[in-house]
Amino acid sequence: MLHFSRWKTVMVLAVCGLAALLFAPNLLSRDQLEALPSWLPTRQITLGLDLQGGSHLLLQVETEAVVRDRLDALVDTIRSTLRESRIRYRELGVDGQAVAVTIADPAEVEEATKQLRALDPDTALTADDDGRLRLELSDKAVRERESAAVDQSIEIIRRRIDETGVREPTIQRQGASRILVQLPGLDDPQRIKALIGKTAKMTFHLVDDTADPAEAMNGRPPPGSEVLPLIDRRAPAGAEPRLVVRKRVMVSGENLVDAEPSFSQGAPVVSFRFDAAGGKRFGDVTSHNVGKQLAIVLDGQVISAPNIREPILGGSGIISGSFTVAEAQDLALLLRAGALPAPLEVIEERSVGPGLGADSIAAGKLASIVGTVAVVVFMVLCYGLFGLFANLALAVNILLLLACMSVLGATLTLPGIAGIVLTVGMAVDSNVLIFEHIREEARAGRTPISAIDAGFSRAMTTIIDANLTTLIAGCLLYIFGSGPVRGFAVTLSFGILTTMFTAVTVTRLIVVTWLRRTRPQLLPI
Amino acid sequence: MFRGLRLVPPDTKIRFMAMHKVNFAISLAMIVASILLFAVKGLNYGIDFKGGILIEARTQGPADLSHMRSALENLELGEVSLQNFGRDDDVLIRIEKQEGGEAAQQAAVAKLREALGPGVSYERTEVVGPQVSSELFWQGMLALAAAIVAIVIYIWFRFEWQFGICAVIAEVHDIISAIGLFALLGLEFNLTSVAALLTIAGYSINDTVVVFDRVRENLRKYKTMPLRDLLDLSVNQTLSRTTLTSATALLALLALYFFGGEVLRGFSIAMIWGIVVGTYSSIFVASALLLYLNVRHIAAKDEVPATQTQTP
Numbered sequence: 120m121l122h123f124s125r126w127k128t129v130m131v132l133a134v135c136g137l138a139a140l141l142f143a144p145n146l147l148s149r150d151q152l153e154a155l156p157s158w159l160p161t162r163q164i165t166l167g168l169d170l171q172g173g174s175h176l177l178l179q180v181e182t183e184a185v186v187r188d189r190l191d192a193l194v195d196t197i198r199s200t201l202r203e204s205r206i207r208y209r210e211l212g213v214d215g216q217a218v219a220v221t222i223a224d225p226a227e228v229e230e231a232t233k234q235l236r237a238l239d240p241d242t243a244l245t246a247d248d249d250g251r252l253r254l255e256l257s258d259k260a261v262r263e264r265e266s267a268a269v270d271q272s273i274e275i276i277r278r279r280i281d282e283t284g285v286r287e288p289t290i291q292r293q294g295a296s297r298i299l300v301q302l303p304g305l306d307d308p309q310r311i312k313a314l315i316g317k318t319a320k321m322t323f324h325l326v327d328d329t330a331d332p333a334e335a336m337n338g339r340p341p342p343g344s345e346v347l348p349l350i351d352r353r354a355p356a357g358a359e360p361r362l363v364v365r366k367r368v369m370v371s372g373e374n375l376v377d378a379e380p381s382f383s384q385g386a387p388v389v390s391f392r393f394d395a396a397g398g399k400r401f402g403d404v405t406s407h408n409v410g411k412q413l414a415i416v417l418d419g420q421v422i423s424a425p426n427i428r429e430p431i432l433g434g435s436g437i438i439s440g441s442f443t444v445a446e447a448q449d450l451a452l453l454l455r456a457g458a459l460p461a462p463l464e465v466i467e468e469r470s471v472g473p474g475l476g477a478d479s480i481a482a483g484k485l486a487s488i489v490g491t492v493a494v495v496v497f498m499v500l501c502y503g504l505f506g507l508f509a510n511l512a513l514a515v516n517i518l519l520l521l522a523c524m525s526v527l528g529a530t531l532t533l534p535g536i537a538g539i540v541l542t543v544g545m546a547v548d549s550n551v552l553i554f555e556h557i558r559e560e561a562r563a564g565r566t567p568i569s570a571i572d573a574g575f576s577r578a579m580t581t582i583i584d585a586n587l588t589t590l591i592a593g594c595l596l597y598i599f600g601s602g603p604v605r606g607f608a609v610t611l612s613f614g615i616l617t618t619m620f621t622a623v624t625v626t627r628l629i630v631v632t633w634l635r636r637t638r639p640q641l642l643p644i
Numbered sequence: 645m646f647r648g649l650r651l652v653p654p655d656t657k658i659r660f661m662a663m664h665k666v667n668f669a670i671s672l673a674m675i676v677a678s679i680l681l682f683a684v685k686g687l688n689y690g691i692d693f694k695g696g697i698l699i700e701a702r703t704q705g706p707a708d709l710s711h712m713r714s715a716l717e718n719l720e721l722g723e724v725s726l727q728n729f730g731r732d733d734d735v736l737i738r739i740e741k742q743e744g745g746e747a748a749q750q751a752a753v754a755k756l757r758e759a760l761g762p763g764v765s766y767e768r769t770e771v772v773g774p775q776v777s778s779e780l781f782w783q784g785m786l787a788l789a790a791a792i793v794a795i796v797i798y799i800w801f802r803f804e805w806q807f808g809i810c811a812v813i814a815e816v817h818d819i820i821s822a823i824g825l826f827a828l829l830g831l832e833f834n835l836t837s838v839a840a841l842l843t844i845a846g847y848s849i850n851d852t853v854v855v856f857d858r859v860r861e862n863l864r865k866y867k868t869m870p871l872r873d874l875l876d877l878s879v880n881q882t883l884s885r886t887t888l889t890s891a892t893a894l895l896a897l898l899a900l901y902f903f904g905g906e907v908l909r910g911f912s913i914a915m916i917w918g919i920v921v922g923t924y925s926s927i928f929v930a931s932a933l934l935l936y937l938n939v940r941h942i943a944a945k946d947e948v949p950a951t952q953t954q955t956p
Contacts, residue, residue, distance in 0.1 A: 177776060179746065308769070309757075312750070464746045466773040475700065475767040482905035490899030494892050501888060534836055537900055537908050541843065541915070544896030545850075548889040552854065555885040562655075581857040585850045588798055592791045592846035596839065599787030601780060602692075607839040611846075 123631050131628050134620075135515055138522035145525060164524050167532030167606055168301060170480050172473030174308035176300040177293070177466050178315065180272050182265035184461040186216065186256065189264060193218045193254065196238055206231050210251075217242075217255040225250055265296060268460040273298055276463075278456040279314050298463070308470040310449075318418050318462050319453040321372030323404070326412035326424055330363040343367065347414070349421040352441035362421050364414045369404045370397055378454035380447040381437070387447035388439045391454060398434025406430035415440075417450075469602075483536035490540045491517075498547055502554055504643045508633070509550040512626045516546050519617040520610070529613070532606030542614030549586070549622030553578040558644055567642045568634065575627060582622060590615045652887055656880045661872045664932035671817060671929055678824020685827050690834030691770060693784070695741035695777035697753060700768035701760065706732045715759045721752050729906055734767075746773040784838040791842050792816070795849050803856060806937035811852050814930035818848040818921050825917050831910045840911045844918030847893070851886060851926040858882050859934065875934060879927050890923045 144152055145163050152161045168175050190213045197220060201208050207223040208231070220235075222228045228250050235252060236244050241260035245253045273290055276298065280288050289301040302311060327335075327344040340346050340363055349360040374397025381390045393401055405413070405427050414424040415438050423440035442450065471479075495513070498506035520542065524531060557574030565573065593615060596608035691698050701707075709726050712735065716724045723740040739756070742748040749771045757766070772780070792815060800808035822844050826833050858878040866874060894916060901912035 179775075316750075464773075465750050465771070466746045467776045468750075468769060468771040470766070470769040472765065472767040474702075474765075479905055479907065482903060482908075486900045486902075486904040486908075489903050490896040493895040493899060497892055497895055533905075533907055534839055534911070537904065537911055540896050540900045540904070541893065544893035545847070545889070547892050548850070548885075551885050551888045551892075555882075555888075558884075559881070581854055584802055584853045584857055588795050588849045588853055589846040591794045591798055592842055592849075595791040595794055596787055596842050599783060599790055600839070601783055601835065603834075603836045604784065604787065604839045604842075607836075607843070611843065 123628055128628060131624050135518070135625070138515070138519045141522040141526050142518055145521065160526070162525050162528060164521065165528055165530045166480075167530045167535065168303060168469070169471050169533045170476045170483075170531065171303055172305070172471050172476035173301065173303040174305050174311065174468065174470040176302075176308075176312065176315070176468050178298045178300060178463045179466045180265075180269050180296045180298065181462045181464065182268055182296045185264055185268040186261055187213070190216075190218055190256065193239060193242070197235060197254070200234055200238065201231065204230065204234055206234070214253065216261065217253045219251060219253045222250040222252065228252070269296055269298065271460045272463065275457050275459050276300065276315055279452060280311065282452050282456065283311065283314065285311065297466075304473060305470070308468070312465060312468070314449060314453065316463060316465065317453055318459045319372070319456070320418055320458040321375070321454060322368045322416050323370045323401070324364045324367065324414045324416055325369060325408060326414050327363045327365050328411065332363065335363045336361060347416060347419060347421050349424065350440065362414060362424060364416065364421065369413075370401050372454060372458055374400070375454055378451040380444070380451045383437055383439060386439065387442045387444045388437045389442070389447050389451045389454065390435065390437045392435040395434070401434065401436070402430060402432040406432075422450075479533050483533060487536060487540055487543070491543050494543055494547060502644060505554050505630075508626060508629045509547050509554070511629055512550060512621045513543065513546055515625050516614075516617050516621040517543065519621065520613050523613050523617065524610070529609050530606065531610070532603060534603040534607040535610040538607045538610030538614060542610065542618065546614065546618045546621075549578070549582045549618055550626055552581055552585075553622065553626065554644060557642065561642050561644065567639050570642060571630060571634065579623070582619065586615050586619050652883050656883055657876075658880060658883070659876055660879050660927055661876050661932060661935060664928065664935065667928035667932065671925070674821050674824070675817060678820050678827070681824050681827040687823070687827055687833040688830045690832040691738070691772045691777070692834040693777055693781040695772050695774045697739040697749060697756075698768070698770040699737040699753070699756065699766060701735050701737060702765045702767050703733045703735065704763045707735045709735065712760065716756060719755050719759055721755070741774055741777070746775065749773050780835060784835060788819075788838060788842060788845075792845060795845065799849070799853070803860065804939065806934065806939045807856050809937065810930045810933040811849060811856070813933060814852055814925040815845050815848050817925050817929050818844055818918060821921050822914055822918055825914065829913070831913060836908070836911050837914060840914040840918065843915060844922060847919060848922030848925060851889075851922050852930045854885065855879060855882050855926050855931055859931065859939075863939065871935060871939065875931050879931055886923055886926070890919050893919050
């Protein structure tokens with residue numbers, strides 16, 4: 120048992136050396152790392168957002184809105200289809216996950232059924248006796264639609280964030296309708312949140328100048344028009360200017376190919392350019408409506424409503440509103456990146472300023488150092504030379520733990536530091552088990568070599584049982600936990616694995632080497 | 645010859661099992677008290693589980709709490725609590741979960757920032773919506789339950805079912821008493837607390853396993869010794885290790901408590917308590933319970949076990 124073959128010794132030393140090499144990048148700065156030759160390891164331990172500062176945002180895609188949009192579109196299609204076929208109908212509207220319509224003349228139900236069935240392959244048509252038809256959207260189609268909306272949202276968010284210059288953002292899907300956005304090192308999450316939170320759906324509408332303003336403001340706009348809030352910084356405080364706007368979309372933001380912030384007459388504006396189709400439509404609209412007001416609507420608010428002074432044929436124009444420079448920049452960014460398919464809501468936010476993150480690292484470091492020193496001193500007090508051996512093993516243990524975390528790219532969080540501190544406290548447990556067995560055997564009158572041999576082998580089952588149970592807890596913590604629980608589980612689990620390795624091999628190598636060199640008559644334990 | 649510092653002398657012969665009835669009574673009282681505290685006083689759930697807003701703000705110069713409080717109360721955001729911590733320019737602001745779903749939480753943060761005005765820097769902002777908080781709570785409870793079940797299954801495989809039962813009772817004992825401590829001190833109960841509870845479970849079982857290993861070994865070694873004496877012997881033999889390991893873990897946790905910063909303080913208190921009660925329960929609950937389950941026959945039928953270790 121006590122024989123350590125040469126190759127085993129070499130292996131243990133090689134593992135320790137490798138661990139030192141893999142840990143080393145953590146001691147260097149970013150610049151120093153970049154100067155290293157490429158064959159050297161350069162991975163550092165990833166710091167969690169709570170330590171380096173940054174924002175963790177969990178977003179919920181309002182997928183109902185996507186389905187609702189699709190059903191609304193279906194209502195429009197049904198309306199025009201039935202009109203073209205001159206089939207009279209009533210009560211056309213959305214009903215749950217379906218569009219329902221009642222055909223007025225029972226003789227026309229069959230024809231209507233035929234027409235509507237051909238409309239959309241994703242719907243199933245049911246009819247009841249009194250001429251009521253229901254086009255139900257299949258669950259599969261709904262799911263596909265929702266899933267596509269989430270994917271598209273991720274793409275748009277990525278484009279928006281990339282433009283802001285945040286380094287190394289993480290944007291990933293979570294579950295069916297959620298998106299996790301992590302922005303390390305960010306000190307002002309408010310702006311990003313505002314950028315992400317905007318749907319940025321832009322449309323151009325004509326202002327309805329035929330409407331009776333008083334009537335419209337009282338909630339009775341003419342059919343085909345609606346009242347929208349108007350953003351106007353120059354309006355007096357307390358006033359809520361509104362505008363009556365035709366519902367029909369003249370040109371939509373989907374046709375935009377570019378948007379840039381610029382200045383016009385000294386004021387910040389956003390200049391934009393349409394694609395060919397959009398440019399043509401914009402030209403038509405402006406040619407036919409010279410002298411009228413064109414409302415530019417963003418997410419249900421009128422941001423500007425300029426008069427059309429002359430036809431705009433070049434396919435480009437400017438949006439002048441009462442913007443600040445920053446607002447013009449953000450609006451241009453939003454328009455360039457495109458509109459979200461559905462509104463997003465922040466359902467969880469955790470932001471930590473870089474200053475606080477640095478404070479946490481400092482506190483964690485201090486706690487680790489004080490804890491380690493206390494444990495080291497205590498072990499030497501209790502076991503003398505063997506305590507020193509245990510401390511050596513503890514040092515190797517921590518080195519291995521940090522090397523594993525560096526190489527696997529595990530994230531170190533504040534609770535993770537707590538896990539390391541606890542590992543330091545418990546790592547000596549395996550050594551204590553071994554040493555207590557050795558003490559016991561030595562007291563029973565065994566020779567040092569035989570006592571040490573028996574001590575190691577008898578402690579083995581206990582070490583495995585005790586550590587495996589904790590490891591099971593650690594793994595389950597990782598699987599089911601989230602946030603701080605996970606960060607803690609990572610270091611605890613790695614710590615247990617490295618503890619088992621060091622207790623079983625490193626300590627033994629040290630003790631055996633010492634035994635060979637000194638051949639003691641009595642154990643100093 | 646260096647003899648080393650001994651927390652307990654070698655060859656102790658403490659008759660632990662003789663006091664088991666008293667200890668059962670103490671444990672029972674503690675459990676009942678914990679459950680009562682939990683039922684009557686309840687836990688001080690953090691925003692992880694309750695939903696709501698937590699903001700750590702740093703003011704320029706010492707914070708004027710009463711001024712800030714009145715500014716925030718005018719916003720009608722429900723229950724607002726302000727608290728100085730650490731330095732006198734650090735203010736911890738808690739706002740209860742807002743009615744009106746997820747978007748209302750973000751709106752409240754925006755209002756708060758506006759009310760406090762410029763000159764305040766926001767070091768930490770945590771907003772947990774109602775949907776997420778209930779999910780986090782159930783996930784946390786699931787992790788706790790799964791870990792306990794898995795540990796018990798492991799013990800049951802490695803030992804005998806009697807040991808498994810005693811271990812799980814001891815473990816539940818420790819977790820309930822830790823929850824009682826959270827209720828008693830009004831410590832914030834959040835995701836980190838769940839991690840603490842799970843670690844207490846892990847530590848407690850770790851301790852119990854060491855004693856149980858020795859019990860199993862002794863059952864094979866001393867086939868005629870009365871169970872009560874055998875349990876006493878096993879606990880005494882492992883006592884030195886138990887106290888040493890608990891002491892080093894306590895040292896590490898005390899370092900965390902004093903130097904680890906505000907965020908980990910609750911965690912450290914819970915863990916310190918967990919180590920004390922975990923050590924106690926492995927001796928006075930888990931081992932003493934073995935008295936009542938017929939573990940003696942295990943050794944009899946288990947004549948040549950595969951895992952038998954060398955004994956003189």
